[in-house]
Amino acid sequence: MSNTAAPRLDAEAITSKERGQWELVFRRFFRHRAAVVSLVIFVVVVLFAYVGPFLWKWDYKIHSEIPSWAAPSLAHPFGTDKAGRDMLGAMMQATKQSLNVALVVAIGSTVIGALYGAVAGFYRGWVDSVLMRFLDIMFVIPFLVITGALAGAIDTSVRWYHMAIILAVFGWTSIARAVRAEVLSLREKEFIEAARSAGGSDWHIITKHLIPNTMSVIIVSATLQIAFAILSETTLSFLGLGIQSPDTSLGLLIDAAGASAFNEHWYLFYIPGVMIILIALTINFIGDGMRDAMDPRQTMVRR
Amino acid sequence: MVVFIIRRTLMMIPVLLGATILCFALVDLSNDPVQDRVFEIEQSTGEPVPQSTIDALEASWYYDRSVPERYWIWLTGLGDTNDDIGLLQGKWGPSIEGSAMDIGTEISSRFWITLRLVLFATIASIGIAILAGVVSAVKQYSRTDYTLTFLGFLFLAMPIFWLGSLFKEGAVQLNKILGSTVFQTYGSGTTGFQGNGWAVFVDSLPYLIVPTLVLMLGGYAAISRYQRASMLEVMNSDYVRLARAKGVRNGTVMRRHALRTALIPVATFAPLALSGAMGGAMVTESIFGWRGLGVYSLDAINAGDTFAVMAYVLISGVVVLIGVLISDILYGVLDPRIRYE
Numbered sequence: 001m002s003n004t005a006a007p008r009l010d011a012e013a014i015t016s017k018e019r020g021q022w023e024l025v026f027r028r029f030f031r032h033r034a035a036v037v038s039l040v041i042f043v044v045v046v047l048f049a050y051v052g053p054f055l056w057k058w059d060y061k062i063h064s065e066i067p068s069w070a071a072p073s074l075a076h077p078f079g080t081d082k083a084g085r086d087m088l089g090a091m092m093q094a095t096k097q098s099l100n101v102a103l104v105v106a107i108g109s110t111v112i113g114a115l116y117g118a119v120a121g122f123y124r125g126w127v128d129s130v131l132m133r134f135l136d137i138m139f140v141i142p143f144l145v146i147t148g149a150l151a152g153a154i155d156t157s158v159r160w161y162h163m164a165i166i167l168a169v170f171g172w173t174s175i176a177r178a179v180r181a182e183v184l185s186l187r188e189k190e191f192i193e194a195a196r197s198a199g200g201s202d203w204h205i206i207t208k209h210l211i212p213n214t215m216s217v218i219i220v221s222a223t224l225q226i227a228f229a230i231l232s233e234t235t236l237s238f239l240g241l242g243i244q245s246p247d248t249s250l251g252l253l254i255d256a257a258g259a260s261a262f263n264e265h266w267y268l269f270y271i272p273g274v275m276i277i278l279i280a281l282t283i284n285f286i287g288d289g290m291r292d293a294m295d296p297r298q299t300m301v302r303r
Numbered sequence: 304m305v306v307f308i309i310r311r312t313l314m315m316i317p318v319l320l321g322a323t324i325l326c327f328a329l330v331d332l333s334n335d336p337v338q339d340r341v342f343e344i345e346q347s348t349g350e351p352v353p354q355s356t357i358d359a360l361e362a363s364w365y366y367d368r369s370v371p372e373r374y375w376i377w378l379t380g381l382g383d384t385n386d387d388i389g390l391l392q393g394k395w396g397p398s399i400e401g402s403a404m405d406i407g408t409e410i411s412s413r414f415w416i417t418l419r420l421v422l423f424a425t426i427a428s429i430g431i432a433i434l435a436g437v438v439s440a441v442k443q444y445s446r447t448d449y450t451l452t453f454l455g456f457l458f459l460a461m462p463i464f465w466l467g468s469l470f471k472e473g474a475v476q477l478n479k480i481l482g483s484t485v486f487q488t489y490g491s492g493t494t495g496f497q498g499n500g501w502a503v504f505v506d507s508l509p510y511l512i513v514p515t516l517v518l519m520l521g522g523y524a525a526i527s528r529y530q531r532a533s534m535l536e537v538m539n540s541d542y543v544r545l546a547r548a549k550g551v552r553n554g555t556v557m558r559r560h561a562l563r564t565a566l567i568p569v570a571t572f573a574p575l576a577l578s579g580a581m582g583g584a585m586v587t588e589s590i591f592g593w594r595g596l597g598v599y600s601l602d603a604i605n606a607g608d609t610f611a612v613m614a615y616v617l618i619s620g621v622v623v624l625i626g627v628l629i630s631d632i633l634y635g636v637l638d639p640r641i642r643y644e
């Protein structure tokens with residue numbers, strides 16, 4: 001009996017390997033061509049920002065030996081600006097600061113939004129009403145004005161972490177809505193009832209059962225939040241309400257480039273702009289790929 | 304319907320109150336214009352500012368009382384005032400730019416400039432979003448679909464300030480080549496232009512084209528993706544198949560059966576598009592040198608002018624809430640299952 005059963009099991013093991021949930025997600029993600037290409041580009045951008053400064057001889061500061069307004073060349077691949085700043089070095093620093101803001105905002109706003117949405121959806125009733133009315137209030141407040149006013153009020157020079165905190169505190173509302181909608185249907189499921197009958201506290205159910213089950217929504221929102229944060233931070237910096245000189249940011253570089261889009265200093269304008277677009281674009285594609293990969297209703301057939 | 308609109312309008316009041324309280328507290332606590340002004344005077348005269356001047360400044364800007372008291376007096380104007388504050392009495396409070404800069408007059412002259420831009424941009428972006436979304440869905444997986452989807456992603460990733468700067472310079476170059484001034488790229492209308500409302504509007508059109516285009520492209524992408532998704536869902540539904548099966552012409556099926564239902568989710572995005580355009584107007588106005596509300600709020604933020612910032616917050620809040628109301632009414636028009644009694 002045991003002699004006959006063993007080979008059959010082996011044969012089965014070859015045709016259908018056991019796969020964990022995350023393995024399936026990864027396999028589905030890597031089938032999404034645009035998302036994989038975007039992921040590669042995004043990793044390159046991250047390396048450019050965080051490893052690049054160690055490899056390139058110029059930093060983002062002004063040096064007297066750098067010529068002013070030099071066109072892109074081998075010595076200065078991205079050219080130099082009026083004050084004598086190597087733009088490749090400046091781009092590395094600017095991208096790093098913008099990414100710093102974006103990553104902290106993605107994590108911070110996701111934590112706030114996920115907890116807020118889960119609490120609202122889990123308790124329903126008056127807790128939900130109060131929390132949702134507060135979301136309505138946040139929607140009415142003009143985002144650029146309130147974040148700009150707070151950033152503009154910082155007496156010392158505005159650093160990237162100031163921007164990250166301000167943007168995270170006001171940028172979590174979309175995640176809260178998404179998580180709440182998900183939790184509203186999850187809370188009626190049997191496993192939540194089981195957890196409650198086993199004596200699980202509310203906090204235990206929210207953090208151990210509800211939030212892990214909304215992970216796919218949360219991860220996708222967190223990814224898209226990176227693009228949102230990059231665009232907000234650069235916009236505020238462009239308007240003069242964000243990161244300030246001597247530090248630099250992609251928005252600040254474009255602001256400094258001014259009206260040079262069609263004159264001989266075009267590189268000052270296009271390079272930081274293309275970098276912002278590249279980051280936001282790849283993030284959107286990655287988020288799209290993740291959404292497809294994590295949707296349990298997703299089939300192999302594209303609809 | 305009328306009852307519904309009145310009820311919804313009344314429900315806006317607590318939301319607006321909450322928003323102004325939160326904004327007022329944050330903006331007010333993070334700024335101290337009195338101290339800034341005292342510092343400025345000290346810098347220019349080189350002498351310490353006498354206490355009487357500080358007291359006079361505090362009294363004229365109501366900084367001699369606590370934040371809750373200042374909010375109360377800003378809202379109601381009740382109590383001991385200089386007769387220049389009290390929103391419910393139609394007074395916007397003193398601007399720190401001095402009495403020559405009355406917030407009420409500034410805002411009413413700038414409001415139409417900004418509203419013109421924001422409304423045009425919102426309507427244009429929703430229109431082009433519906434068009435792009437429907438074309439994408441009808442020609443699913445064709446080259447057109449892929450191109451439109453990619454363009455959508457691209458504009459979603461493009462910061463408005465960069466697009467604005469690019470288009471502005473592009474328009475300047477185009478004017479040079481054509482030797483004309485089809486596109487006006489600075490200001491919101493001919494300086495010193497006088498005339499009735501219609502003449503002013505016609506005069507402003509060349510100034511409106513490029514900023515509207517920028518805001519439209521910055522706002523349409525998100526909506527068009529939802530339009531595509533909802534259109535696809537509807538096109539695969541049974542009742543559309545039934546309509547086809549009974550021999551209704553394809554164009555009629557698309558217009559009357561599919562599109563109408565597919566527009567419902569998009570109606571949710573109208574207020575989002577409006578608030579996005581309000582935010583975008585701040586950026587485009589400062590790029591194109593408009594003297595609109597957005598630039599006014601930027602100046603107010605930079606000056607720490609709490610009452611002026613609050614005026615902007617209030618107006619933008621009312622505009623966004625009216626957008627929400629219109630989208631709720633659109634729901635009722637589009638979806639026969641929703642009826643407002």
